[in-house]
Amino acid sequence: xxVAILRHSxxxxxxxxxxxGGVLGLVLAAGTIYLALLDGDWAAAAYAVWMLGxxxxxxxxxxxxxxxxxxxxxxxxxxxxxxxxxxxxSAFVGxxxxxxxxxxxxxxxxxxxxxxxxxxxxxxxxxxQLAVFVLLSKVAVGLLGIALRSRVGAIGAGVIxxxxxxxxxxxxxxxxxxxxxxxxxxxVRYLPSGWGLLAVRGGYWALAAMAVLIVLLLGAWAxxxxxxxxxxxxxxxxxxxxxxxxxxxxVVAKELRTWSRNLVRNHQLTFALAxxxxxxxxxxxxxxxxLLPWAGPMFIVMAAAMTSNLYGTDGTALWLSLMxxxxxxxxxxxxxxxxxxxxxxxxxxVALALVVEGTMPLILAATAALLGGAAGLVPLISVFALVPGxxxxxxxxxxxxxxxxxxxxxxxxxxxxxLVALTGAPAIVVAVxxxxxxxxxxxxxxxxxxxxxxxxxxRRLAARGPELLHMMRTxxxxxxxxxxxxxxxxxxxxxxVIVMTCWSLGAIPLFPQxxxxxxxxxxxxxxxxxxxxxxxxxxxxxPTVAVMIVLGVAMYGTGLWLTYRAKRRxxxxxx
Numbered sequence: 413x414x415v416a417i418l419r420h421s422x423x424x425x426x427x428x429x430x431x432x433g434g435v436l437g438l439v440l441a442a443g444t445i446y447l448a449l450l451d452g453d454w455a456a457a458a459y460a461v462w463m464l465g466x467x468x469x470x471x472x473x474x475x476x477x478x479x480x481x482x483x484x485x486x487x488x489x490x491x492x493x494x495x496x497x498x499x500x501x502s503a504f505v506g507x508x509x510x511x512x513x514x515x516x517x518x519x520x521x522x523x524x525x526x527x528x529x530x531x532x533x534x535x536x537x538x539x540x541q542l543a544v545f546v547l548l549s550k551v552a553v554g555l556l557g558i559a560l561r562s563r564v565g566a567i568g569a570g571v572i573x574x575x576x577x578x579x580x581x582x583x584x585x586x587x588x589x590x591x592x593x594x595x596x597x598x599x600v601r602y603l604p605s606g607w608g609l610l611a612v613r614g615g616y617w618a619l620a621a622m623a624v625l626i627v628l629l630l631g632a633w634a635x636x637x638x639x640x641x642x643x644x645x646x647x648x649x650x651x652x653x654x655x656x657x658x659x660x661x662x663v664v665a666k667e668l669r670t671w672s673r674n675l676v677r678n679h680q681l682t683f684a685l686a687x688x689x690x691x692x693x694x695x696x697x698x699x700x701x702x703l704l705p706w707a708g709p710m711f712i713v714m715a716a717a718m719t720s721n722l723y724g725t726d727g728t729a730l731w732l733s734l735m736x737x738x739x740x741x742x743x744x745x746x747x748x749x750x751x752x753x754x755x756x757x758x759x760x761x762v763a764l765a766l767v768v769e770g771t772m773p774l775i776l777a778a779t780a781a782l783l784g785g786a787a788g789l790v791p792l793i794s795v796f797a798l799v800p801g802x803x804x805x806x807x808x809x810x811x812x813x814x815x816x817x818x819x820x821x822x823x824x825x826x827x828x829x830x831l832v833a834l835t836g837a838p839a840i841v842v843a844v845x846x847x848x849x850x851x852x853x854x855x856x857x858x859x860x861x862x863x864x865x866x867x868x869x870x871r872r873l874a875a876r877g878p879e880l881l882h883m884m885r886t887x888x889x890x891x892x893x894x895x896x897x898x899x900x901x902x903x904x905x906x907x908x909v910i911v912m913t914c915w916s917l918g919a920i921p922l923f924p925q926x927x928x929x930x931x932x933x934x935x936x937x938x939x940x941x942x943x944x945x946x947x948x949x950x951x952x953x954x955p956t957v958a959v960m961i962v963l964g965v966a967m968y969g970t971g972l973w974l975t976y977r978a979k980r981r982x983x984x985x986x987x
Contacts, residue, residue: 447518448521459516482637492634533619567679663743671752681752688760689711701768702771705761708757709779711756720794724800773851774843777842777843786835788864793827796872924943
């Protein structure tokens with residue numbers, strides 16, 4: 413059944429995106445196989461990252477692979493254990509499991525280095541290890557789905573997810589801090605992701621351990637499937653009526669009520685806060701607190717990315733705004749977004765800037781600029797690049813599945829991340845050069861972005877509101893074109909792979925190898941193996957950092973240029 417669905421649905425844009433992801437996955441798989449050739453626990457560390465990817469990845473892609481949903485079989489009457497077993501078998505069909513299996517072939521490589529018997533043991537170890545990855549992913553998504561039915565669960569899940577994703581982004585910090593002289597910590601090999609390697613290296617008990625874990629996870633998933641369709645109970649507490657004197661304040665009140673009731677939004681906001689705090693605080697294990705004050709600005713940028721499809725998540729409720737004369741829906745949403753995000757970001761930034769001396773002007777400038785830029789960009793991007801969402805009453809048992817177009821949602825989030833960060837760049841530069849004048853520049857650019865970008869969004873909504881409503885109802889443009897306003901245009905597969913590679917990997921040379929490396933080099937922190945510049949001679953460190961920054965900018969520029977050229981070509985053909 414799944415093969416038939418994929419054969420008929422994986423075409424055009426979706427097929428190209430899947431092919432691009434497959435190519436990138438093969439590159440990572442090749443790197444993993446190479447690590448299996450090295451001594452030590454490098455392969456165990458790589459498989460730990462693969463396991464975390466399986467657990468966390470579905471959280472940010474609408475709940476993972478939903479080609480076959482449990483709801484499809486609700487009327488068949490299958491027992492939960494049998495349904496879970498069938499869905500597990502079907503979960504092995506797809507690009508992600510195939511790429512992961514190729515990465516796990518590193519077990520055969522590691523076994524061949526030991527003996528012929530170890531290479532044979534690696535074959536069942538590969539299958540069992542992949543089953544562990546898949547089931548951990550399914551159980552994690554199921555648990556999160558249940559957590560999102562209560563406010564406490566949504567907040568707790570947001571904290572956990574934010575910490576785990578920040579850990580993946582700052583893994584080098586912990587590798588340096590606990591790596592014992594460039595070696596992987598010993599405990600990594602005993603994680604479930606390393607049991608396959610243990611079996612290959614003579615610990616045959618690990619095969620039995622994986623089999624037992626698979627049975628336990630399968631039972632847990634079967635139990636979660638029975639609760640997936642359950643609805644959350646509304647609160648029995650009375651709600652105070654909304655009082656608003658004008659249409660604009662009514663929009664603000666409605667948005668604030670939505671933020672307080674919508675558990676997915678609670679999860680997103682908590683995730684952004686946990687990510688910013690943990691990402692900025694991770695270098696403390698190295699004794700460096702320079703990144704800590706940036707937790708507030710990071711929270712703003714991540715919160716903007718998580719809410720980038722502001723109008724799309726409301727579904728067809730847009731008709732309420734279109735049918736309310738005089739309601740400034742955009743301005744109301746902007747003010748509500750600032751009320752929710754602004755106080756937390758300001759308190760966080762100021763409090764942590766007091767800890768690190770001399771960072772107050774820089775943090776205040778960045779916070780003011782980013783708040784205004786995010787409040788302007790979130791509604792603007794949402795109306796210009798709207799991704800149709802599923803109406804809340806039509807969503808299945810997976811609360812993470814807010815849209816059928818996960819690829820566009822991910823691209824929209826990355827776009828907002830970059831654009832919001834750019835709105836803070838001028839104020840940060842002024843603060844670095846002229847100190848407290850940067851705060852005035854941040855306030856000025858923030859107000860300008862809030863007012864100007866909000867005005868553009870307001871005009872777009874007034875002029876194209878019916879078309880946006882049509883797109884949200886049908887998932888298609890009024891002119892008959894399929895999809896959303898934010899879709900990668902049709903282009904050759906080679907160019908698509910180049911674009912996805914540039915967008916996915918451009919941050920590595922630009923930020924850690926470039927901008928962060930500048931801070932480490934300037935502070936004389938030259939013993940951290942992640943940064944290429946620290947290995948260079950004193951006269952080559954600055955040029956190395958400059959080359960990395962130029963490379964990162966060039967990669968992003970190449971991706972944008974190829975996309976723009978393809979869009980122009982498509983427009984010329986249509987015209």
